[in-house]
Amino acid sequence: MIIDLRLRPITESFLKSTTDIFPAYGRMFGYELPESVTKRSMKLCCEEMDEAGINLGVAEARWSFEPQSEPIVPAEDVVDIITRYPDRLLGAIAINGSHVQRAIADAETYVVNGPATGLSLELPFGFSQEPELPIDDASLHPLFDYMQAQDIPLFLTGGCIYGAQPVCRIDAMLKKFPRLRVFDLHGHVPYVNEIIHVALTHPNLYLCPDMYAINTHYTRPYMDAANGFLQDQIVFGSAYPFIPMKPAVDAYESCFKTSEIRDKIMYKNALRGLKLREEDLRKI
Numbered sequence: 001m002i003i004d005l006r007l008r009p010i011t012e013s014f015l016k017s018t019t020d021i022f023p024a025y026g027r028m029f030g031y032e033l034p035e036s037v038t039k040r041s042m043k044l045c046c047e048e049m050d051e052a053g054i055n056l057g058v059a060e061a062r063w064s065f066e067p068q069s070e071p072i073v074p075a076e077d078v079v080d081i082i083t084r085y086p087d088r089l090l091g092a093i094a095i096n097g098s099h100v101q102r103a104i105a106d107a108e109t110y111v112v113n114g115p116a117t118g119l120s121l122e123l124p125f126g127f128s129q130e131p132e133l134p135i136d137d138a139s140l141h142p143l144f145d146y147m148q149a150q151d152i153p154l155f156l157t158g159g160c161i162y163g164a165q166p167v168c169r170i171d172a173m174l175k176k177f178p179r180l181r182v183f184d185l186h187g188h189v190p191y192v193n194e195i196i197h198v199a200l201t202h203p204n205l206y207l208c209p210d211m212y213a214i215n216t217h218y219t220r221p222y223m224d225a226a227n228g229f230l231q232d233q234i235v236f237g238s239a240y241p242f243i244p245m246k247p248a249v250d251a252y253e254s255c256f257k258t259s260e261i262r263d264k265i266m267y268k269n270a271l272r273g274l275k276l277r278e279e280d281l282r283k284i
Contacts, residue, residue: 006237007057
């Protein structure tokens, strides 16, 4: 079984949220675009999921960094795709940290009283070591209070090629919200060793290094942690459509020391973090 924590489906808005940097970005990791992307085919996307052995994918929507903008992937688009493919996809609604009350309202509408699974947050990381809105900023506390009380997971884009917030910020946030389930997408690159250390003291933090654990200089520390003391908190993500699903699965599975560790990283940790059961997963 496999749960892919970073699988954005073939819809116009999801593609729009990624087309600014592909296909060149995928080639940086050694891959050409999947056929499903070049042909804009959700049918092929589903076939590629089956070929890779992926039972379930999590689609996190995006909101651009500008505070006054609207989501690149609207909540309605997330609801539409997960409603059309309920056995294949879970969805996270995009929120903007500059609009906390709207984020809480969207959580109420689309997660508590709707089909979505969680909220997807990207802060304005940029190249700055002092981001415009740190993840531990007091203005975000009402949102995280609400999410923790309602047991709503946060899908945080915690790192990327452009940089990430200093790890002390997420450490401080997790200390204040110890029951908030957080999936750190992109694994907080480039602060890999630091975020691994933080995860050791915060069992509610799941690291999803996705593409950055594939053919990069970050692969070794993530996989060393996955094969050892962090085997219960690292989860698989393909980063599709940048990385084809089957090669991503193969790259991860080639790194595990035991089948027990493989199962934890590829689906069991995600099951626990998402509060699902094996019987909830689609059979392939």
